[in-house]
Every structure is written in C-alpha cells, then in structure tokens.
Amino acid sequence: MAQTEEKRLPRHLAFIMDGNGRWAQERGLSRSAGHRAGAERLREVCYWVLDYGIRHMSVYAFSTENWRRSKQEVNGLMRLIPDFFQRYAAELRELGVTVHFVGDLEELSPSTQKIIEKMRATPPDQPEMDLYICLNYGGRREIVRAVQKALRSPDPLALADQLTEERFRDFLYLPGMPDPDLIVRTAGEQRLSNFWLWQAAYAEFYYSPAYWPDFGQADLAQALETYSHRQRRYGGEKSVDAHH
Numbered sequence: 001m002a003q004t005e006e007k008r009l010p011r012h013l014a015f016i017m018d019g020n021g022r023w024a025q026e027r028g029l030s031r032s033a034g035h036r037a038g039a040e041r042l043r044e045v046c047y048w049v050l051d052y053g054i055r056h057m058s059v060y061a062f063s064t065e066n067w068r069r070s071k072q073e074v075n076g077l078m079r080l081i082p083d084f085f086q087r088y089a090a091e092l093r094e095l096g097v098t099v100h101f102v103g104d105l106e107e108l109s110p111s112t113q114k115i116i117e118k119m120r121a122t123p124p125d126q127p128e129m130d131l132y133i134c135l136n137y138g139g140r141r142e143i144v145r146a147v148q149k150a151l152r153s154p155d156p157l158a159l160a161d162q163l164t165e166e167r168f169r170d171f172l173y174l175p176g177m178p179d180p181d182l183i184v185r186t187a188g189e190q191r192l193s194n195f196w197l198w199q200a201a202y203a204e205f206y207y208s209p210a211y212w213p214d215f216g217q218a219d220l221a222q223a224l225e226t227y228s229h230r231q232r233r234y235g236g237e238k239s240v241d242a243h244h
C-alpha cells in the first residue's frame with residue numbers, strides 16, 4: 001500500500017454498491033441477507049479508504065428508483081439503514097468519519113430521520129474523512145430540486161440572468177462537496193443508474209466484476225491503481241492534475 005500512497009489518489013472516491021441481490025441469490029439467501037452483508041462490507045471499506053488518506057467518499061445506498069422493488073425488499077432496506085447507523089455511528093465518529101446524508105430524506109422513516117439528525121448533531125472531534133450516503137437519491141431529482149430552489153429565490157428573474165454553472169452548484173444538495181474523481185461500480189454493470197449526474201461530468205469510471213459484499217481490499221487497490229494511470233484532460237490537450 002505504501003507504493004500506492006505515493007501515487008495519485010482520488011480526492012473523492014464514489015461507489016455504486018451493486019450486486020447484493022446476486023450475491024445472496026448465489027448462496028440461496030434472501031435479497032435482504034445480501035443487503036445486510038453489503039452493509040457490513042461498507043463498514044470495512046471505510047477502514048480501507050481511511051487508510052489511504054482519501055478525504056471524501058460517497059456511496060449510493062438507495063436510489064429514487066429503488067422503491068420499485070418488492071415491498072419486502074424495500075421494507076428490509078428501510079429497517080437495515082437505521083439499524084446500521086445505530087450500530088456503527090459511534091465507531092464511525094471515533095474513526096473521524098463525518099457522515100452526510102444526501103437525497104430526499106423527508107421520505108424516509110422516522111427512525112431513519114432520527115438517527116440522521118443525531119449523527120448530524122454529533123460530528124467527530126477529529127475529522128478525517130467525509131462520507132456521503134446517498135439515500136433516496138436520484139441525480140435527476142437533485143437537479144429538479146436545485147431548479148426549484150433557484151426559482152424560489154427572492155428574485156428569480158435576476159438570478160436567471162446571472163446563473164452560471166458555479167452558482168447553480170449552490171442549489172445542489174451539497175454545494176461544498178468536491179466532484180467525484182473516480183466512480184467504482186461493482187457487480188459488472190456499466191451504467192450510472194442516476195447517480196451524481198451533475199457531479200460526474202469529468203469522473204473516471206472503474207467497473208469491478210465483484211459483487212459488493214465480496215468487494216475486497218485487493219479490488220480496491222486495483223481500482224486505485226488503475227485510476228492513478230488515467231489521464232484526465234477536461235477537454236484540453238494535456239493531462240492535468242486537477243486537485244493535487
């Protein structure tokens with residue numbers, strides 16, 4: 001790992017945690033069991049990412065489209081989310097992880113909203129990493145919400161004349177969050193599925209065949225190694241190192 005540390009790392013590493021269902025199916029388990037295994041894996045991945053000294057990490061936990069799944073699966077996920085954070089909030093805080101929840105949170109259960117509020121009120125004393133949990137998140141929904149916020153500003157017509165990409169960002173859920181540099185999607189699917197639409201404009205993509213509950217330390221190392229060799233040009237001619 002010492003070697004990788006000297007290489008260019010993403011400032012913001014994002015994960016589309018996919019494949020919990022297939023992982024469970026292959027083992028004859030329920031999809032909910034797959035999500036539980038996926039949640040435990042998320043905890044471990046946090047440790048590895050912290051070890052690399054990566055400052056921003058985001059995960060796609062539940063999309064605005066995931067409500068289309070069976071009632072049983074949705075209910076299982078809606079119970080798992082507050083359980084997970086009740087169990088691990090103190091540990092994450094101890095590790096210096098500041099957890100931010102991103103999405104339309106008012107549609108989540110009261111117990112989920114309660115733990116979100118509690119975690120917001122008790123950030124770590126020594127922050128090491130910002131972890132963004134996308135929950136009931138959709139990139140298109142985020143952009144629509146941003147437009148709604150802009151239209152509700154005191155003088156929307158004046159704003160219309162002045163609106164730039166940078167000012168538009170102020171209306172997104174987390175204006176201060178740096179854009180993802182690397183988006184890792186597990187379980188072999190090669191699509192964004194409505195994740196970070198605005199923010200992913202110049203992200204690098206890495207697809208791992210591993211199901212999320214099996215995504216291991218070596219898989220992470222491989223993703224970061226691959227990223228370190230990518231040339232990011234942002235439309236220009238030469239490779240630029242945007243953030244280091």
Ligand code: IPE
Binds near residue numbers: 017021062063187
């Ligand atoms: C990702 O795993 C977790 C969520 C979307 C909540 P999936 O449940 O999508 O797993 P597959 O894609 O069916 O294997």
Ligand code: IPE
Binds near residue numbers: 017062063066
């Ligand atoms: C994306 O995975 C959403 C999350 C990981 C939370 P999906 O499994 O929902 O994506 P699709 O349906 O295969 O595109």
Ligand code: MG
Binds near residue numbers: 019
């Ligand atoms: Mg999936």
